[in-house]
Amino acid sequence: MKPTLETLIEETLQKEKRNIFTFLTGAGISSESGLPTYRGSDGIWIKGTKYHKPEEFGTFRYFNQNHEEVWQYNLFWKKLIEEAKPNQGHFAIAEIEDLLDSKYQLITQNVDGLHQKAGSKNVFEIHGNKQTVRCSSECSGVMQFSPELKSKELTEDLTERDIELLHCQNCGDWLRPNTLWFDESYNEKLYFFNSALKTAKNTGILFVIGTSGATTLPQMIAETVLQYGGFLVEINTEEDSYFFERFSRTKKYILIKEKASDTLIRIKEMIEKYK
Structure with a gap:
């Protein structure tokens, strides 16, 4: 029999080992802040890449062939992010x-x-993080956007000055968004690959919020948590994720079909009660 969420939180707080509360979040948690998700019916891959499949457009290969188009899209994202505010979740x-x-x-x-x-x-x-950039030749580390570089509407062309600011001051190559593209691999230096899996091994409860689980590292994190005896609690109003399909029949999976922010507030209150 599966434990209740409250019992699970109380028991995990009392454990001396493998007692980390890990939260794995995806685009769904930011949808309440007005940011579109990626793969939903109003997703950014649908709105922002009308003529391209995500696996084609969201690649380093495509960027190398279409620098200005990709940067138009990412400066539109910059605008969305600047206007968004954190929500209750x-x-x-x-x-x-x-x-x-x-x-x-x-x-x-x-x-x-x-x-x-x-x-x-x-x-x-x-x-x-789309709020930072790095040189596409990797001649330097992660850096901030130039304050002079402004966000764009999706259909707004880059100016000559924009293009100048989007080149590396060290080597002259194009800057790139500091994000992981589909044809790139996770690593520790930029994307915390080893740290995330180490945390998973010591996790008592993994809360999965607002993600379909379509990428490999989130899947590996969930697999590792369950392998080492932890529980997976998914907060999702639908039964349509990788996590539901893969783990819903196991005793260590719980689905909470509620709005993310409401459930997170309730989890906080439970932790306050039993801590």
Whole structure:
């Protein structure tokens, strides 16, 4: 018989080992802030890449052949992110971090930085962050956008000055978004690959929020948590994710079909009660 969420939280708080509360978030948690998801009916891959499949457009190969088009799209994303504000779900997760301290880890697929805006500090951004850039030749590390570079509407062309600002000051090559593309691999330096899997081994409860689980590292994290005896709690209003398909028949999987922010507030209250 599966435990209730409240019982699971109480028991995990009392454990001395494998007691980390890990939160794995995806685009769904930011949809309440007005940011479109990727693969939903209003997803950014549908709105923003009308003539391309995601696996084609969202690649380093495509970027190398179409620098200006890709940067138009990403400067549109920059505009969306600048206008977005954290929602109650983001704030609840930040408050949970304050409650749990070393028994907490946030792993996010999101590239919008809204968790940090809400006050989260311990964040593994496993797909990077669209608020930063790096040289496409990797001649230097991650850097901030030039303050002079402004966001764009989706159909707005780059100016000559924009193009100048989107080139590396060290080597002259194009800058690129500091995000993981479909034809690239996870690594530790940029995407916390090893750290995320190490955390998974020591996780008592993995809360999966707002992600379909379509990429490999989130799948590996979930597999590792269950392999080492942890529980997976998915917060999803639909039964349409990789996690549901893969784990719903196991005793260590719980699905909560509620709005993410409401459930996260309730989880915070349970942690306060039993901590």
